[in-house]
Amino acid sequence: MTQLRTVQVLGGGSAGSSAHVRSLAGGLVARGVGVTVCAPAPLEHEYDFPGAGAHFVPVPRRSDPASVGALRTVCAGADVVHAHGLDAAVRTALAISGQRVPLVVTWHTRTQAAGARGRLLRMLERRVVRTAAVVLGTSSELVERARSRGARDARLAPVAVPPPGPDRPESKVRAELGAVERPLLTAVGKLEPGRGHGTLLDASHRWLGLDPVPLVAVAGEGRERAALQRRIDREGLPVRLLGSRDDVGELLAVSDLALLPSRWEARSLLAQEALRLGVPLVATRVGGTPELVGTAAELVPYGDAVALATAVSRLLADPERRRRLAAAGRAQAATWPTEDETIAQVLSIYDELTQPPGPRTA
Missing domain, CATH: 3.40.50.2000 (Glycogen Phosphorylase B;)
Structure with missing residues (x-):
């Protein structure tokens, strides 16, 4: 043959x-x-x-x-x-x-x-x-x-997408990021228009009032990096731009929440990896995301910093809700091809x- x-x-x-x-x-x-x-x-x-x-x-x-x-x-x-x-x-x-x-x-x-x-x-x-x-x-x-x-x-x-590989110890990864005794919120994506990073920075203003203040880690590169970094420095925001990473799975695995503030997604890798890992996800209700995650994530409107900030704050204050979302995420992931x-x-x-x-x- x-x-x-x-x-x-x-x-x-x-x-x-x-x-x-x-x-x-x-x-x-x-x-x-x-x-x-x-x-x-x-x-x-x-x-x-x-x-x-x-x-x-x-x-x-x-x-x-x-x-x-x-x-x-x-x-x-x-x-x-x-x-x-x-x-x-x-x-x-x-x-x-x-x-x-x-x-x-x-x-x-x-x-x-x-x-x-x-x-x-x-x-x-x-x-x-x-x-x-x-x-x-x-x-x-x-x-x-x-x-x-x-x-x-x-x-x-x-x-x-392939299942995540073996992880490094959680304490080591979080220590490298400076998030040992504070919540770690992770977003992944190119630093380009439409990815919602401006909204994410808007929302991070509101998290300055939380105790402890969560750290927002953003993995990805793009032409908006310099402008975003200037704003982070100018406004004292709790956000770190990590650049390109080859350990996104490990980063997500040690995160308290995953964030997806994009204007549009089809079948987001971040969403898939977060749900598979049992990491609660807050995402925008756009494109194929609702179809992908079902009821296993918190969905908010695109561009709504207040809604994003509120959803994250409520989840950080509600460990039981986070546990339920983690379980629902793994169950939803089991239905994917x-x-x-x-x-x-x-x-x-x-x-x-x-x-x-x-x-x-x-």
């Missing part, structure tokens, strides 16, 4: 899509599928795709015109090409134009733009979903969005697209 050959294409490589492709590559290789991952070179070191058994081809980011040519060469021998995210899908659709190879596109998130850029992105979304044989959305909202753009076949495909189930779903779609139809029955 001829080996199925797939190409997985990543664009900028968000944490969620990159972790998913790493998991998918390992699972497909274990099932006898040949996998090539095309992504910007730095992602090879961060996610170790060759360690999963995949062949890695560095492809420049979308601003480099060489990326389409590089993808065209790699995809020429593939049975299925799978692009993750809009940027990757646009370039991949151009690269395989004229080739008889099915394109699968996974939408992990949605674009956030208005005006002329928003109109351009909607046009690109329409072009991509009409080119794809199958569009997979990680939340029901993304599936409906793909259908509204004209997708021929759009399906829900909630992706799984496993890595094996996620990989099996994707492989079944590949088989569907590459195997000839069976004979018709009378």
Whole structure:
């Protein structure tokens, strides 16, 4: 039997899509599928795709015109090409134009733009979903969005993330952060517009009145870091910007609460890891988050610093409520698809697209 050959294409490589492709590559290789991952070179070191058994081809980011040519060469021998995210899908659709190879596109998130850029992105979304044989959305909202753009076949495909690894001792991690005798609140995400960090800083003003004052630890990098740090210093806020971390699972595991103040999320890695670990979550009621967490988290409106501050303060004062949320979180996480189930779903779609139809029955 001829080996199925797939190409997985990543664009900028968000944490969620990159972790998913790493998991998918390992699972497909274990099932006898040949996998090539095309992504910007730095992602090879961060996610170790060759360690999963995949062949890695560095492809420049979308601003480099060489990326389409590089993808065209790699995809020429593939049975299925799978692009993750809009940027990757646009370039991949151009690269395989004229080739008889099915394109699968996974939408992990949605674009956030208005005006002329928003109109351009909607046009690109329409072009991509009409080119794809199958569009997979990680939340029901993304599936409906793909259908509204004209997708021929759009399906829900909630992706799984690997379970957290072994932790360092809690006392050591908290001591490193300066949170041994005070609550630790953790947020994770790029320091970019729409991630809700301004609202988080607004809320932290109100936590200055608590005793003890909680420490807010924010893991992530981005172009807003300098402005956020200036505000933290100027206003004396109990917030530490930690930069990029490779121990987010450990950080969450020792936290009293996890915070997700974003304007929009599909299937947040932070939310998944927090609930799996039994860490109570306070998140914005946006996008796919309510569908993901059910009743196992405190949900507040986006941009409402008072609501965020109040929800956190009440949880810190109510250990029983925190215990109930921790238990509910683990129970909710048990309903999510496993890595094996996620990989099996994707492989079944590949088989569907590459195997000839069976004979018709009378």
